[in-house]
Amino acid sequence: xxxxxxxxxxxxxxDRAIEARLDGLANGDEAIPSALAGxxxxxxxxxxxxxxxxxxxxxxxxxxxxxxxxxxLGVAVEFVHTYSLIHDDLPCxxxxxLRRGRPTVHKAFDEATAVLAGDALLTEAFxxxxxxxxxxxxxxxxxxxxxxxxxxxxxxxxxxxxxxxxFEAAGSGSAGTRAARxxxxxxxKTAALFRASIEGGATLAGADPGKRAALARFAxxxxxxxxxxxxxxxxxxxxxxxxxRLQGIDDAKNGAExxxxxxxxxxxxxxxxxxxxRALARFAIRRER
Ligand code: GRG
Numbered sequence: 001x002x003x004x005x006x007x008x009x010x011x012x013x014x015d016r017a018i019e020a021r022l023d024g025l026a027n028g029d030e031a032i033p034s035a036l037a038g039x040x041x042x043x044x045x046x047x048x049x050x051x052x053x054x055x056x057x058x059x060x061x062x063x064x065x066x067x068x069x070x071x072x073l074g075v076a077v078e079f080v081h082t083y084s085l086i087h088d089d090l091p092c093x094x095x096x097x098l099r100r101g102r103p104t105v106h107k108a109f110d111e112a113t114a115v116l117a118g119d120a121l122l123t124e125a126f127x128x129x130x131x132x133x134x135x136x137x138x139x140x141x142x143x144x145x146x147x148x149x150x151x152x153x154x155x156x157x158x159x160x161x162x163x164x165x166x167f168e169a170a171g172s173g174s175a176g177t178r179a180a181r182x183x184x185x186x187x188x189k190t191a192a193l194f195r196a197s198i199e200g201g202a203t204l205a206g207a208d209p210g211k212r213a214a215l216a217r218f219a220x221x222x223x224x225x226x227x228x229x230x231x232x233x234x235x236x237x238x239x240x241x242x243x244x245r246l247q248g249i250d251d252a253k254n255g256a257e258x259x260x261x262x263x264x265x266x267x268x269x270x271x272x273x274x275x276x277x278r279a280l281a282r283f284a285i286r287r288e289r
Contacts, residue, residue: 001279007054010067014053014074018044021075021128032120039109039117040124043082048100049289051226052077052193055280056201059215062267062274065205069136073144073204076125077197080152083125084193086118088161122152136204144200151196160188168240179246183224186241190230191223198222198277214266218281221263225285228256233288260285 022044026037053074060070089096089104091111096104106114129145136144150156163185173181198219199212207215231242232252239245243252263281267274 001275003276003279003283006058006276006279007050010054010057011050013057013067013071014050014078015045015047017071017075018047018078021124025124035109035113036117036120039105039113040121042105042108042117043085043099043102044078046100047078047082050078051280051284052081052197055194055222055277055284056197058276058280059198059201060205062215062270062277063202063205063207063211064273065202065207069205070201072128073148073197073200076128076148077193077200079121079125079128080148080157080196081193083118083121084152084157084161086114086121090114093161093165125152136206140204140206144196144203147200147203148196151192156188156192156196160185160190160192164189164241175246182241182243182246186224186227186243187220190227191220194223194226195219218263218266218277221259221266222281222284225256225259225263225281228252228259229285229287232256256285 022037022041025032025040026034031037056070056074056077057067061067085099086105088094089099090106097107098104102108104114105117109117125148126145129141129148152158163181167178167181167185195216199216202215203212228243231239231244232249234242235244235249243255247255260281264278267277
């Protein structure tokens with residue numbers, strides 16, 4: 001399976017859907033302020049790898065559905081991901097000047113606009129899910145709204161970020177305690193959004209509860225493995241919440257491979273339709289960018 005070809009085929013679908021949504025906001029009957037529209041799209045075009053939305057589409061296909069069933073979720077998770085990056089870069093958080101090699105949103109615009117652009121993207125994500133998924137029943141959309149809320153909110157991204165800030169400030173504790181706290185931070189900060197993408201994509205395609213549960217476990221392992229890959233790529237960052245503060249490079253790589261193996265075991269026997277999802281999991285964990 002050529003994962004690059006799969007991504008190159010799916011990403012334009014996602015980009016067009018994101019573009020249409022942003023265009024509707026910027027040029028609709030009640031057009032939004034132009035600075036807000038600019039700040040909302042600043043990190044979206046050109047964007048990042050679009051891994052979460054592509055995984056949402058692949059998960060829909062893995063359970064026998066059409067990729068299109070997960071397209072609104074793809075837009076929604078990319079909006080949530082982008083909001084989290086905008087807010088993470090703010091002076092009161094990581095205080096970064098650059099993101100994806102370009103000025104962060106608060107540098108390109110100003111701090112208040114960056115906060116508000118993040119707020120607007122987060123809110124819009126739920127509007128997309130509520131009114132955009134014509135292909136899926138309302139009850140399925142509602143289940144996915146709940147999943148994405150939990151993954152993004154206090155139980156997910158936001159809670160993980162709070163724990164991360166506390167972890168960096170504390171800087172002490174036994175190795176075992178620190179490892180457990182780090183695993184919890186990565187589960188919330190990183191894996192939760194993978195779970196919303198993957199379990200949610202399958203849910204919109206009508207997956208049964210057994211498959212949804214298997215994909216939730218798959219996504220948890222892929223998400224943590226993705227974070228380990230990120231820490232390995234960023235080995236010199238000095239980041240407090242990096243796995244490399246607790247173990248060496250070889251141990252971290254072996255740990256990520258073990259997570260990949262366990263994740264793939266969850267969807268063993270799912271046939272050809274799950275091949276893109278398998279390939280994306282390998283890419284997420286073994287990636288070099
Ligand atoms: C501020 C609410 C709030 C949350 C912040 C997600 C997050 C929590 C911070 C973003 C920075 C970070 C280190 C997140 C961990 C997950 C991660 C490695 C994100 C980068 O994802 P990629 O590589 O990014 O998919 P691209 O640029 O490709 O989209």
